[in-house]
Amino acid sequence: MTSAWFETLGSREAYRGFSVVRVDRIRTPDGAEVEREVVERPAAVGVVPITPEGRVLLLHQYRQPVRQLLVELPAGLMDVAGEDPADTAQRELVEELGMRAGTLEPLTSFWNSAGWSDERTHLYLGQQLEPAEPPGGYEASAEERHLEVVSLDLDDAVRAVRDGEITDAKTVIGLQLAHLRLRA
Numbered sequence: 001m002t003s004a005w006f007e008t009l010g011s012r013e014a015y016r017g018f019s020v021v022r023v024d025r026i027r028t029p030d031g032a033e034v035e036r037e038v039v040e041r042p043a044a045v046g047v048v049p050i051t052p053e054g055r056v057l058l059l060h061q062y063r064q065p066v067r068q069l070l071v072e073l074p075a076g077l078m079d080v081a082g083e084d085p086a087d088t089a090q091r092e093l094v095e096e097l098g099m100r101a102g103t104l105e106p107l108t109s110f111w112n113s114a115g116w117s118d119e120r121t122h123l124y125l126g127q128q129l130e131p132a133e134p135p136g137g138y139e140a141s142a143e144e145r146h147l148e149v150v151s152l153d154l155d156d157a158v159r160a161v162r163d164g165e166i167t168d169a170k171t172v173i174g175l176q177l178a179h180l181r182l183r184a
Contacts, residue, residue: 005029041112041119045089046075046170048107048178049099049126056157056175057097057129058166060148071150071160072168073175075121085122094132096147102128107177112169123174125181154179 007027015021020040027033049057058071076092078085086104093099107123152160158179160166166175 009033037116039117039119041077041117043078043085044075044112044119044121044170045078045085045092045124046073046121046174047089047093047101047104047124047126048073048174049093049097049101049129050154050178050182051129051151054154054182055151056154056178057099058150058152058157058171059096060150062143062146064143070168071166071171073123073171075170086124089122089124089126093126093129095134095138096144097129097149098131098134099129100132101126102130105181107174107181110173121170123170123177125178154182 006029009025009027011022011024013020014023014037022038022040024036024038025033026036051057057074059074060069061072062068063070074092074096076088076095078088080088080091083091086106089104090100093101101124103126105125105127107125109120109122111117112119112121154175157166157175161172161175166172
């Protein structure tokens, strides 16, 4: 599918902080000109970490935009220049769980919310987990300092998705795909 028939006429930066908000002026196929706000974000990774006993390790994490604790996969931004997504996934596992995956298999990549952001998430299945120490100098900050690990049977985690108890998008997608792969 091509997007050549939508023409970007110009862009301006409206805000720069944790994210960048830019306003694009575009011409639609019928000649109308419209503005669209776009949030620029680094790509992200998420990992479905499965223990040898078939349990998935998730995190209870506070999220300010929705003002509540969510159950989520270990995840994070690809904010180290030139870092491979799989390396970012391992780094996040170590920082958030104190574990490293012996095997890391790609599950999928998806656009988080293509209607307003360019953020893309790469999901992995992590198995053969082993304890690992965060690198020297690493110190959890803000919300990460208050993470709580949740261990669920994978089938129970997928049931929690179905029942609306787990609602974070990357976690919903990752759990469903990991379940399909491991139960196939």
